[in-house]
Each structure stands twice: as C-alpha cells, then as structure tokens.
Amino acid sequence: MSLHTDRPRPPFERLLIANRGEIAVRVIRACRELGISPIAVHSDADVDAIHVRQADASQRIGPPSPAESYLSIEAILEAAHRSGAQAIHPGYGFLSENADFARAVADAGLTFVGPPAETLASLGNKLAARRGAESAGVPIVPGTTVAVDDDLDGVAAIGFPLMLKAAAGGGGRGMRRVDAEDGLGEALVAARREAVSAFGDGTVYAERLLAPARHVEVQLLGDRHGNLAVLGERDCSVQRRHQKLVEETPSPAVDLETRAALFDSARRVAGTVDFHNAATVEFLLDAERRHYFLEMNTRLQVEHGVTEMATGVDIVAWQIRVAAGDTLPDAILQPEPRGHAIEVRLYAEDPYADFRPSAGHLTVWRLPDGPGVRVDAGVEADTVLRSEYDPLLAKLMVHAEDRPAAVDRLRRALDETLIGGVQTDAGFLRWLVDRPEFIEGAYDTGFIAEHWPAGQRLGPEEASLAAAAAIGMRAMEPATGGPSQPAAAEGSAWGRTARLEARRG
C-alpha cells in the first residue's frame, strides 16, 4: 500500500534540512521518496560529510562551531533563500525546538516542519508544561509547579532523593540529583549556574526522584485538521547520564491497561497545545505501573525508527506532508503495530571510561544488514570525527515477530558490526544483549549504573584472544627491529605484501 499515491505532486519542490549527520540523511531519504529536492547545509567541518553528498545541493552556513553554523538562525534562513527552498526541516537537537527559529521561518514566508512557534515556546518551559499536564488531569512527578526560590524548606518537603531540573532544559540536560537536605543549597546554586550557561535561563524546579522507574514515551502524529494518531509507546529505560542508549517498542513493562492509560494521558497533554507534527510525550513508569508526565517534545525523536518499523508508518514523510496541510489517513490514525522493534545507538563514546566522548579517525565501518535490520548512519569509513558535534554515529534497529526473536536478531546484528579507529559503545551493547535482565525485559533507568561497572572488566578469555590476535599480526610482518622502528607500519608496501603472503599460507 502506498500512502503517497493520493498526492499527485510533491508537497514541496525543495526542502532545506537544517541539520547534519544521520538525521539529515534520514530526512533526505524521505524527501527522495516524496519527490522533493533535498537541500543540505554544512559548516566548514562538514564539506565532505555524507549528508552533503546525498543531497541535491548544500549551502555553507559558517565555521565548525555550532553556534556560528547549525545554531545560526540567520545563516540558515539565508541558505534557504539562496537555495529557493519552500520548507525547512529542523531534524532533532540544534534549532528543532527553538521558538524564535520557528517564528523566523514563518515570517520569511517558509513552512516550518514542526509546530507553531507559540507551541514550542510554551512546551519549551518544562514548568509551564508540568502545569498544563496537571490541569489536563495527567499525573505529574511529585514536585514543584513553580520555580524554586530560596525557600529550601518547601523543596525539602518533596522528599529525597530529588532532581533539580532546568525549566528551559530537556532531553536529559540540565539535571542534578540531590540526595539529602544538607546538599540542597549548594546543588541549587550549581543547577542555576548550569541552567544559565546551557540555556540562558536560570529557572529551576524540583521533582522527586522516582526509582526504580522506567522511561516510557508515546509517539504522536498530528495534522492541521485536528486528527491525532497515537503510534504506540517506546521504552527508553537503558540510559547513561539520562541519555538514552536503547529504545524498544512495545515496552516489555506495559500491559494493555497501562497502555490505554498512557495513550489517554498522551492525548490529554497533546490537547493542551496547538500542534501538528510528530511529537513525543514522555512519562516515568514506576514499579506499580503508575505513570507520571515528564515532558512533551514536538519534534522528531532520535528513536522514531523503531516505531516506523513496528507500524510501517513513515513518520518523517508524514511530518512533511502534514506541514504541507495534508490529512492523516485512516491507516495511520488506526495503526496496527506488529512484532517487536529494538534500536541501539552507536556512539563515539568509551563505555570503559564512563562513556566519555572519543573523537578520532574512523578506519573501519562495517554495519549489519539482512532481514529485519535497519541502519541509519551519519558517517562512513574514513570519516574524521569532530568534537564539536554530537557523538551519535548511527542507529542500529531490528524488527522481528516478537521480543525474543528481536533480541536474537539484535545479537546477530551486533556480531556483524565492526568499527575500527575509534572506541564506540558497541562492546557495551553486545554485553547488554546477553544480560538476563535485558533478555527478560526487566530493566529500569538505573540499569547501567548498577550493572555495567562489573560488565566492563576485561575477562581472561578476551585478554588471551586479544593477545593471540596481536601476536598473529606481528608474526605475519617482516622481522622486527627496535621499539620505534617504522618499517612494519601498515602503510609500507613491504609489510602489506608480506601479510598477503602470510594470508595465502
């Protein structure tokens, strides 16, 4: 069934993608299928980037620093004018939730693939969003619904441990855990300072820390005619530093009754704002399967792909179509999800050093393929990774008839994955798929902190295999000299020939 045959002409002639990396590539693919000419933008660091080469044209928007390029409203609007684009897709991150940007795009007579600026402004304030959800009858995490002032007694009454969060934050940023009353004053000063430096707004609110809890979100898609599709939930509980690493749909923790309650709450929250676009309503789910509203994001989520695999709905294509005024068809308004989909995020991060970012030169990039596997990548072999940008390299997604089959497929896909030159989290992900908690779906947001410290120890089997690999390589090379002699370096034709000879033998 093609969902686009009802559209004889493309929704736009040219669309500019105000982003980079894998999400820019994803939007380019949707444009191609809709018959839209995709226009990329690039900073000086991205002249040769994969998203630039896949687009029909690319506009330079400034130096490598994001503030002067991908975050520059002026540079992006100029690029849109130069390229003759009629619409702008912001992707996620960067300007995707920036109300000033949405307003500037509209003022320039272009279509913003996203909600109206006012919606972004009201949801961008997490405190206002909390009040909105509460007034719509949706449970919120216990805490303050007004900014924390210097009255610490009121905050302490919430109970410890608690989280201090930046009202202008979101996506896991601008958060600080406080375990006891005596640390509160100091944490508040630090949280405000962080909030000012990261978001330009020092307003902070407090929420009780719910633990154990799962992070479950509901995917929505709305059009300009009041139709709202609920495309299922995603479980995003495997997190480090409040950042998601693994997402799956359906959630192993959600039964029919909980799902109905989550969907109802998501619809209520969506009803508090004027919105047409893809959106996600995020909740915490406690051990008794009670849910609490966290935040609503009216943009494409990193993890939208698992929902696409399970529902067959092309969320990005429909974001663009509803932006052009199209009506969501019944097939999307009554989706019939099938099977189970899991995504893992491949990050240039070192899971053996507290998930610190690891820049460098990507030498080998071998990603899996085959039945039920999807890879959305923003890099390829021989890419130099820059520290200015998000360390997400690719999203590896699998789909199968049920969760056990999806986990087996994910394990197979990770075994096919081979990345060289840069430490990634692939080893952590491979470890994860063998953990009984993950296999049973019994994990919560504290999983990595609790189990990974032991998981990252190098086992004797790995050590002896690594030793055998290194010796095997040296043994194929010509006779070795002193410690700093370069003759056996991989660039040498001699060494290469010798190794080829050895391989034949």
Place this chain on the structure above:
Amino acid sequence: MSDFEVQVEGQPVEAAPDVRLLLDDPVTGVGRLIRGDTAIAVIVEGSGSDRVVTLRGRRIAVSVRSWRERILAEAERAAASHAGPIAVTATLPGLVVAVGATVGDEVEEGASLVTIEAMKMQNEVRAPRAGRVIEVSVEPGQTVATGAAMLRLE
C-alpha cells in the same frame, strides 16, 4: 609464539593457544580469529610493539614485544626516570573553557587544572602529580587536540 612477551592493558597475558588470525584486509587490519570451527571478527591496528585489538566492540591495548624490544624499552625507561618538568596534556580534543592554575601555583596531585568541553560535556584535566606550575600555554576559548601540551609542572 614464545618469542613474544605480551601485555594486555598493562598486564602480562598468555595468548590463547589453538587460535590463529586470518587477515582479510591488511590495510585496515580487519581479520578473523579462528578457533576450532568458530570465527570472531577482529581488527588489529597499530604498528611495532603497540597494537590495539578490537574484539566484540572493545578496543584493547596490547603490547607485543620481542625480548630485544623489552630490553631496549627498559633502558629507555631507566633514562627517563631522572624526571624533570612534566607536560600536562589534553586527554581529549575540545574547547578549553577554564584554566584553574597560573604560573607559580603549587598544585596537589589530582587538582583540576584545565576544563575541556567536548560534545556538550565538561571534562577536567587533573595534575598527574604535585608540583609547581612553570608554564601555562592555553587559555579559555582555545581549542586543543588530544595530546596538546597545556601546562608544565616542575
């Protein structure tokens, strides 16, 4: 391969016997470790005695030295132990957002010297040992590459 002394992440290790390496791509070091009838994909990078083996997603530092190399390295280390000033270098590439010491400061081991922001995270570079700061060569707003000398301690 008893000719080689192997250390994995700094610890002496016996190589797995009955395992052989099949090299698929000599340029990138992609190959397979064959043990019985199973194969594990690996990458072996680096040159000389210092190698990095990627195995099941993990980059593992392996030092493979012949006896000759080991003796040379020990002699080098002995020469270097008459320690003079040491350089404090960037542990990751990024933007210097704060410098916590000025020339003349006496710092404790572990004191935060430079804050580097990379990929939205702030990372502290700390003093590897106690000493007096004799040179500061970075300032906030400057970008640094991994290994760049930022301060000198005496």
